[in-house]
Amino acid sequence: MKKVIITGLVIIAALAGIIYTLNGNKAKNKAETDTVAQQNAAVAVRTETVEVKELNTQYITNGIIIPKQEVMLSAETSGRITKLLVEEGTLVKVGQTLAIIDGDKQNVTLTNAQAVYNNAQSEYNRFNSAFSTGGVTQQQLEQAKLQLENAKNNLESARISFSDINIKASFTGIVNKRNIEVGSYVSPGQQLFEIVNVSSLKLKVNVDEKNISTVTTGQTVKIEVNVLPNQVFQGKVTFIAPKADSNLNFPIELEIENNSKNELKAGMYATAYIGNEEKATVLAIPRTAFVGSVSSNQVFVVQDGKAVLKTVTSGRSFGDYIEIVSGLEKGMQAITSGQINLLDGMPVEIIN
Structure with a gap:
């Protein structure tokens, strides 16, 4: 009986020791976890000291x-490309022909329009002579004159269409792109060349x-x-x-x-x-210190291990640096990187 009691006491003591050890480890782990959590709560940032700098006043x-000039030349008429006179990279002059479109159809149209115009001119001359002798009426003469005007307009239109078979540069420049080859069929509005x-x-x-x-x-x-x-x-x-x-x-x-x-x-x-290249002595911070953009006029600084949001009045721009008129003092640590993760009062860790 005595042996059983002693064994029971030993078991109880062992269990008490185990429980004590477990509780100790739990407290230690909690302390370590709290420490890690506190460290992880600090946002890593980079800073630069606010100081007086001598900067170039040029903006x-x-x-x-x-x-300054670039244009995409397009086809004004349909047809097949019969000649290509330039390559990409070629320097071309204003009015220079770059490509030629098969103009058989336009040539026929121009020939017919010329014939119609010649006939209308002859008819008008004949009616004009007859009118002077009373052979035709004023109305007949006016009708002949109208037909001549219509024939002249059609001839001019045919000449323009015929000239459209020659693709010409509109200004002096370099052929940056060529979208066609000999034998390509093109339609009005199709882009052929880019001139720069x-x-x-x-x-x-x-x-x-x-x-x-x-x-x-x-x-x-x-x-x-x-x-x-x-x-x-x-x-x-x-x-x-x-x-x-x-x-x-x-x-x-x-x-x-x-x-x-x-x-x-x-x-x-x-x-x-x-502007002129002169020097100015000003209190300045990097452009990257501003939250969002310079126009926000807000900057985070580090004070007592925390990010503190400051409203500033910015002055002149000196490239990478911005003049500070008010809101910051010399010696402050302005946060230049990591602001996207910050709120006013959050703990920070400087990693410069």
């Missing part, structure tokens, strides 16, 4: 170069409301192109939009003269430097 903006003029190009860019007053039509602007790093081009402002877009930016157009080698191509990425 810098980017855009894509487009052709690259001797002069355009650059469309946006200027914000704070800088648009410094831009004038005819103003000269320095242009740089990423793929031509050792060259500087000159652009001239040809258009300033009278109305801003939804982001309070004003679209403007610059005309750029290409160099002698026509190295500028439509589709290239270019940078425009508007």
Whole structure:
């Protein structure tokens, strides 16, 4: 009996030890889980210190170069292509013939119209002579004159149709696309050639409301192109939009003269430097620090390990940096990446 009691006590002690150990592990796991949860709650962000910078006062903006002139030449008449006189990449002059359409039908029409016109001219001359001697009436003469006018109009129409068999360039440029081959049958309206003029190009860019007053039509602007790093081009402002877009930016157009080698191509990425190259000392933050866009005037800063949303007054644009007139102080940490995951007051972890 005594042995049974001792065995029972041992079992109870063992169970108590197991329960104690399990409870200890549970508390430890909970503490670790809470710590991980707290760490995971912090949003990873990148920051940059708000500081006074010496920046170039030129307004810098980017855009894509487009052709000043481009046109898709279409067939004006139906027929089969009998001659192709240019290839893709060929430089063509205004009025140059690019292709010829089989003109047998148009030629027959023109010949018939010429014959009808000649006959109407003879009839009118005969009636006019007879009228002077009283051989025909005024009404008969007017009828002959009307027939002559109709024949003349039909002849002119036939001449235009006959001239349409020659596909000609409407301006000097380069053949960018050719959609036909010899023997192709074409119909009116079918696109045949794309001609692009690259001797002069355009650059469309946006200027914000704070800088648009410094831009004038005819103003000269320095242009740089990423793929031509050792060259500087000159652009001239040809258009300033009278109305801003939804982001309070004003679209403007610059005309750029290409160099002698026509190295500028439509589709290239270019940078425009508007204004004089001077220096200004201003409190500034990266453009990427703004929530959404610069026009939002909202910036997150890190304070006591949390993201704090600040409303600021922005000033001039200096390319990648924006002047801060009020709302931030020197030394603050402005969040430049990760804002999409933030709400005001959320804990953050700086990963710079």
